[in-house]
Amino acid sequence: MRADARRNYERLLAEARKAFEQHGINASLDDIAKQAGLGNATLYRHFPTRESLLEAILRDSLAELGDTGQTLLTTESPGTALTTWVRAAVAHATTYRGLVTALMDSLRDETSELNSVCTAMQSTGRRLLERAQQAGEVRTDTTAAGLYALIAAAAWTREHAPNEADQVLTVLLSGLTTRNP
Numbered sequence: 200m201r202a203d204a205r206r207n208y209e210r211l212l213a214e215a216r217k218a219f220e221q222h223g224i225n226a227s228l229d230d231i232a233k234q235a236g237l238g239n240a241t242l243y244r245h246f247p248t249r250e251s252l253l254e255a256i257l258r259d260s261l262a263e264l265g266d267t268g269q270t271l272l273t274t275e276s277p278g279t280a281l282t283t284w285v286r287a288a289v290a291h292a293t294t295y296r297g298l299v300t301a302l303m304d305s306l307r308d309e310t311s312e313l314n315s316v317c318t319a320m321q322s323t324g325r326r327l328l329e330r331a332q333q334a335g336e337v338r339t340d341t342t343a344a345g346l347y348a349l350i351a352a353a354a355w356t357r358e359h360a361p362n363e364a365d366q367v368l369t370v371l372l373s374g375l376t377t378r379n380p
Contacts, residue, residue, distance in 0.1 A: 204245075211232065213235070215252055223297040250313055257294075258316055260291060260294070261291070262320075268320075268323030271284055277327075277334040281336075284327050286372075292350060335377060336376060346375075
């Protein structure tokens with residue numbers, strides 16, 4: 200990428216992060232381009248879709264979430280590793296308002312530009328879940344898809360009912376374990 204194109208790309212990402220923080224992931228793409236001091240054609244040349252922009256913004260943080268899971272697989276007890284990772288996944292899914300829906304939709308849509316980074320992250324969660332199940336610390340009737348639905352529910356609660364979010368996450372995690380509360 201030419202130096203000027205790289206600068207434009209970075210400015211667009213910086214402005215998109217600001218806009219998504221303020222207005223959620225459905226912020227106006229035209230406003231993002233304007234705030235970056237660029238035309239919307241430049242934005243669409245770099246990011247043809249909203250998903251491609253989201254993927255560029257989330258690529259590193261989703262990879263980091265996957266790396267965290269990999270580290271937890273070898274450094275923590277299975278139940279603690281899963282719980283720690285689920286809490287991190289919920290926090291990540293609420294980075295921007297509306298993100299949890301985009302992430303869950305991308306897991307069901309193989310053509311989504313977010314699908315590959317979300318699928319890789321999901322694979323780590325599946326391994327953490329299976330490890331905790333094999334250790335007898337988590338219910339064996341919980342599937343990886345069910346785990347992601349629980350993460351999405353907790354993230355949705357954090358976004359829409361923040362006063363109840365911690366309690367909901369605690370109850371969800373408690374419901375996963377084989378121990379009685």
